[in-house]
Amino acid sequence: MSGCKKKEKFPVAKDVVLLHQLDRGIFTPSISPFPLKLETYMRMAGISYENDFKNPMGPKGKTPWMTFNGKDYCDSELCLELLASKFQKDFSSHLTxxxxxxxxxxxxxxxxxxxxxxxxxxxxxxxxxxxxxxxxxxxxxxxxxxxxxxxxxxxxxxxxxxxxxxxxxxxxxxxxxxxxxxxxxxxxxxxxxxxxxxxxxxxxxxxxxxxxxxxx
Missing domain, CATH: 1.20.1050 (Glutathione S-transferase Yfyf (Class Pi); Chain A, domain 2)
Incomplete structure (x- = not known):
């Protein structure tokens, strides 16, 4: 899913995810479950990413969203599925x-x-x-x-x-x-x-x- 609009541009290298999310919390890395889900997945998969805390909310008023190789994507689950396909990191492949x-x-x-x-x-x-x-x-x-x-x-x-x-x-x-x-x-x-x-x-x-x- 694409079409998100960034308020500012943050140049990143090819195949590096720019993760737009809320500021860090006091006791958890994010106060929202969904940025934390996506960031945890990228750490587990060894996917390079950078954080953008200035533009946390996508056009639908939700967080997180991401920029990847010049395109913007919304919804943590759709972002995760795209990255799993791109980097061939499906950790559920062994499940029935x-x-x-x-x-x-x-x-x-x-x-x-x-x-x-x-x-x-x-x-x-x-x-x-x-x-x-x-x-x-x-x-x-x-x-x-x-x-x-x-x-x-x-x-x-x-x-x-x-x-x-x-x-x-x-x-x-x-x-x-x-x-x-x-x-x-x-x-x-x-x-x-x-x-x-x-x-x-x-x-x-x-x-x-x-x-x-x-x-x-």
Missing amino acids: AEERAIARSFQIMTEEHLDCSLAMGLHQRENLVGRSDEFADGIAFGDAAGGASAQGMGRHNKDDVIEMGRKDLRAISDYLGTKPYFTGEKPTEMDCAMFGCLAQLVWSMQGSPYEEQMKG
Whole structure:
């Protein structure tokens, strides 16, 4: 997917990704799961990249997006798939069709359902970005609330949302079990996505309703 517009130009070498994302957080490299997913994948795949923190939001109001060999691409999952094809770095190639289906289902549940419930629970922006300003408010709270309402999660009361999140976490925990990675002995793209979301919960949401469950 292309057509993103950069506010500034950042020249990079051929086959080097320019990753447009939010400023670094205090406790996690990104306060959004999706830049963290994509950056984790590129580190795992050994793909050279540079960060642009000045233009984090794409034309659809989402982060991250990337510039690669003169073209702009949006959506972390589409960016990941493009890079996997370009650099032949498919870490899920050893999985069976059934294992791929299960991994995709858990990833979608985490990114589309659990993340929404977590975003509604963000309550200490200083924990996320180390500052209190209009930009941080808009990214971490205003946009999250609007997105949650459109998705449907934001129309429920707080207790129901928390319980939904807890059910997702129990399912994730049951699926992971004692495995070193979600699909077995080797990390896959799914692990990058799960890390992006769960890192926010573990390190950036102190005092959240999920803290006791995560430590249990």
